[in-house]
Amino acid sequence: MTLLLPIILLPAAAGVASFLIRSHRFRRVVWVATAATHLAMSIAAAMPPEAATLGNWIGLDCLSAVFLVLTSLLFLGASIYGIGYVAREPVAPQPDLEDGSLFRNEPESVFTGGILLLLATMSLAILSRHLALQWVAIEATTLASAPLIYYHQNRRSLEAAWKYLILCSVGIAVALLGIFFLLMAMQEEPRDLTLTALLGQAAALDHKWLSTAFIFMLVGYGTKMGLAPLHSWLPDAHSEAPSPVSALLSGALLNCAFLGILRVQQVCAAAGMAAFGGDLLILFGLLSMGLAGVFILRQADYKRMLAYSSVEHMGILAVAVGMGGLGLFGAMLHAVNHSIVKAMLFFTAGNILSRFHTKDAAKIQGVCSVLPISGALWIAGFLAITGSPPFGTFISEFTILRASVEQGRWIVAGLYSLFLLVVFVGMSVIVLRMALGQSQAARQRESWTAVLSPVTFTLLALLLGVYLPAPLADKLHGAAGLLGGLAK
């Protein structure tokens, strides 16, 4: 398939060019044009029902098709939001309202270049069918996004970027060990780490090496995906990053690390070891959900609240994949829903932050009266992310619950429902208090770049709640089939 290469190379080329372009206006045009072209190419590549490949190393199956289109869609949303965002940011040094010290933003060219390189590396991570190449790409996403977190060059974002870089790099190094072990598990020729080779000889894989490899890869990629107790960098990085970047980190980048785990789980399932990986995934997943619930309950910072909510939803995905069966379809559907809603929430949080100049939820009241659109979006987003009907997340979370009940996993079902309830209560207190009430601040007109993406994403989340388009449903079922151990 000829489209696969441009999907990776176009954003890479645009990213490098962005470092060199002097005119702000022209660079922003390049940014949005690249995002739009990327989405068009991704949809065109994903539409055909059969899997596309480019050699053994790059390819697009149902699983990667879902994640590719999702990532591309989120990136376009973040780009439209982002051009307005960088245009609003002052060029001169600005005082940090916390400690009064002056800080200056990164040059806009570095920001735009980094975000486009992030898209290129994410595309490569999704399209790789060679697990070591996928590792290279996932580590590269860390490197491309670390400068983005440090966009506001102040102390807190520096701390966040440092933790992010160190912890994720160490975690991912552990995953690389796991990939080497996978090579040791292979008994037959060809001995390379392509999915084709791994799935082809899945039945003959050495189970001891395979289980060791799975554990190492789960811990490694789990760090990057934000599974508790390896998540400690995530709330810092996702709350200190500028809002369009937070949206991408939570909505798109976590999925890439998740895909790394899915690939090795796919190999495990094909080797008849789905239950071994599944139990570990359920354990990590429930732990993430519970821990996120606790921290959301006593959270004072609304961007950190959203970051912990990402930890929670990654936990939901891990639980769902761990259960298998109906849970696999639920997981794929939930990944789509979560990404769209979480991106939209971070965009809205960015709007609130730029109007109220504080991340302290207790200092904000009356968002609905000051920013009517963002206020409504904030409440809608809260309902969507906690899985209330009629949003798509309700369907996916309910599907996962049904899977656990059907399999008779009563403890999982009970804890899962309990943690969802805790998060609902925790978020409702914070969000509703912010959205309602009176504010001294004057009512403000909102720019179209600030509301176009979140409004569109909200409508999408609503649409997915009432109607699942047939092509998307096909892909989701196909992806669930792949995870269930079907070859191809």
Add this chain to the structure above:
Amino acid sequence: MDIISVLLILSCLLLLGSSRLNVAIRVVAAQGILLGILPLDRSMGEFTAGIWVLSISTLISKGILLPWLMSICVRNSEIRREIEPFIGFGSSLLCGIGLLALAVWVTVRMPAVPGKLPVGFLMTSSFFLVFVGLFLMVTRRKALTQSLAYLVMENGVYGVGVGMSLDFPFVVELGILLDVFVGVFLMGNLLFHLDREFEHMDVDKLTELSDVSESPTIDGEQIA
């Protein structure tokens, strides 16, 4: 090959016991050079172009460029030695012996796979490197030592990779090397900023962002 493994183990013990950052950087540079020679040594005289490229690029990046970057970081800051690590240098050495025993235990228990390269002494030393890297990461205060620790750990992973398979596609090997290089380069870049902002590079001072402190304070206040 056994000589390289022994030297790698000795270099780690030296790292554990020394407080001077310049010494630590030189030790890590020596590790990089040893790892550069490793693929040539492993190939038993069949030098392909891929092995040459891998060797030379490892040697240049891990043996020369990254240590050089680190020493610039040291020169630009006021810090010359690691002060008051969470576990002292003598005790660190003792822990090192324990980690070595752990590495031996792990590698001896590895299931043998017929038709594969023998899992030998190199595997033990590589795992030891990984363990020492992780140990340094959690017990040292200086941000610079943390990035050195990352490099040591990454060296260990590289050793495991070379020990397990030489027929690994070298494009991927180079990709891994490039990732590590850019990663450490970015860390070095952030180190400059850390030095300026915090006037020291102690990672335990990085506590502004936390949810587990006694009184959760709210930061934030910058524009979006």
